[in-house]
Amino acid sequence: MLVEPIGTWIMYMIHQVVQKYKDFKGLEEGTVLPPIWKVGTRAKIEFGYRQKVAKLKLAEAIFKGEYHKIVNALGGIAHHLADQYELQRLGHPFYNSRAGGGEGHLEVAKNIYYSNKDLAHMVLSLKPFGCMPSTQSDGAQSAVVSNYKDMIYLPVETSGEGEINAHSRVQMALGEAKNKAKKEFAAALEQTGLTLDQCRAWVEAHPETKRPLYQVPHSKGVVGSAANFVMHIAERMKSDGAQAN
Numbered sequence: 001m002l003v004e005p006i007g008t009w010i011m012y013m014i015h016q017v018v019q020k021y022k023d024f025k026g027l028e029e030g031t032v033l034p035p036i037w038k039v040g041t042r043a044k045i046e047f048g049y050r051q052k053v054a055k056l057k058l059a060e061a062i063f064k065g066e067y068h069k070i071v072n073a074l075g076g077i078a079h080h081l082a083d084q085y086e087l088q089r090l091g092h093p094f095y096n097s098r099a100g101g102g103e104g105h106l107e108v109a110k111n112i113y114y115s116n117k118d119l120a121h122m123v124l125s126l127k128p129f130g131c132m133p134s135t136q137s138d139g140a141q142s143a144v145v146s147n148y149k150d151m152i153y154l155p156v157e158t159s160g161e162g163e164i165n166a167h168s169r170v171q172m173a174l175g176e177a178k179n180k181a182k183k184e185f186a187a188a189l190e191q192t193g194l195t196l197d198q199c200r201a202w203v204e205a206h207p208e209t210k211r212p213l214y215q216v217p218h219s220k221g222v223v224g225s226a227a228n229f230v231m232h233i234a235e236r237m238k239s240d241g242a243q244a245n
Contacts, residue, residue, distance in 0.1 A: 002079050002119060004110065007067050011060060012106050015084035018056050023098070025049050060084075075213035082113055090116075095140045102133030108140050115151045118223045121184075122152040122177035124170065152176050181224040188227040192234035202233050 034041040064081055071078045088097045091109030099105070107125060114120040127134055138155050145151050154173040156166050189195065203209050219231040 002114065005067075005078060005081070007063070007081050008106070008110075009103070010063060011081055011084050012087075012103070014056055014060050014063070015088070016100065016104070018053055018060075019088075019098070021049060021052050021056075076215050077213060079119070082110070087113060094144050095137060099133075099136075102131055103137070104133065107134075107137045108144055111141065111144060111151070111153050112148065115148060118218070118221055121180045121223050122154065122173055124173070125153070125155040127155065127157045150180075152180075181226070184222065184224050184227045185230065188222065188230040192230055194230060194234060194237075199230060199233050202237065206236070 034045075036042070068080055071080065087106060087109035090112045091097060091105035095105040095108045097105045111123045111125075114123055134155075134157075141153055141155065145153055152173055154169060156170060158166060189199075208214060216225065216229050216232050219228050222228050222231055
C-alpha cells in the first residue's frame with residue numbers, strides 16, 4: 001500500500017508558481033513591453049524572469065534531494081516523489097493544469113501515474129469535505145477510467161456519505177482489487193515455476209527477508225507486494241544457484 005506523501009503537494013505548489021511565471025512572462029499588469037530595439041530593458045525583464053524561476057527550481061531540487069535522502073536513510077519505506085512535469089503531462093488532457101484550486105490536475109494525474117507505473121491495483125481518494133475542484137476532478141475521473149479499462153478508482157467523501165454507505169463502496173472496490181492481486185500472485189507462481197511451500201521454505205532459510213524494512217525490488221509489469229516477492233525469490237534462487245555452480 002502506498003500513501004501519498006505531503007511532499008508531492010509541496011512540489012505541486014512550487015511547480016504551479018513556476019508555470020504561472022512562464023505563462024505571465026512579460027504580461028504583468030500595467031507593464032508595457034519595451035520596443036525591440038531597447039535590448040537592455042528587454043534583457044532586464046528576461047533576467048528578472050529567469051532569476052525568479054531559478055530560485056524556484058533550486059527550491060524544488062533542494063526539497064526533492066532532502067526528501068529522498070531521508071527516505072533512503074529510513075530504508076526506502078516511502079515512495080519517491082513523482083515528477084511534476086510528468087504528472088502535468090498525464091493529467092492535462094483530462095483536467096486543465098492551469099485550473100487552480102484544491103489539488104488541481106494532481107488527483108487525476110496521480111490516478112493515472114500509480115496505475116500506469118504498476119504501483120497500485122486500486123486508487124482510493126479519501127476526502128474529508130467536498131469542494132468545487134474536487135467535484136470537477138471526480139467528473140474528469142469518469143473519462144480517465146473509461147480510457148484505462150483495468151483501472152479501479154474510488155473517491156470517498158467522508159462528510160457527505162453515511163458511514164455504512166462509504167464502507168460498502170470501499171469494500172466492493174477492495175474486493176475487485178483483491179481479486180486482481182490474487183490472480184497476479186497465481187500468475188507469478190506459474191511464471192516462476194515455484195509453489196507457495198517452496199517460497200515459504202526459502203524465506204525460512206533467509207531470515208533477513210522477514211525484516212519489515214527489507215527491500216523487495218519492483219518487477220516490471222507486477223503490482224502486488226506478494227507477486228513482486230515471488231519474482232524476487234525466483235531471481236535470488238537463480239542467483240544463488242549460479243554462485244553455487
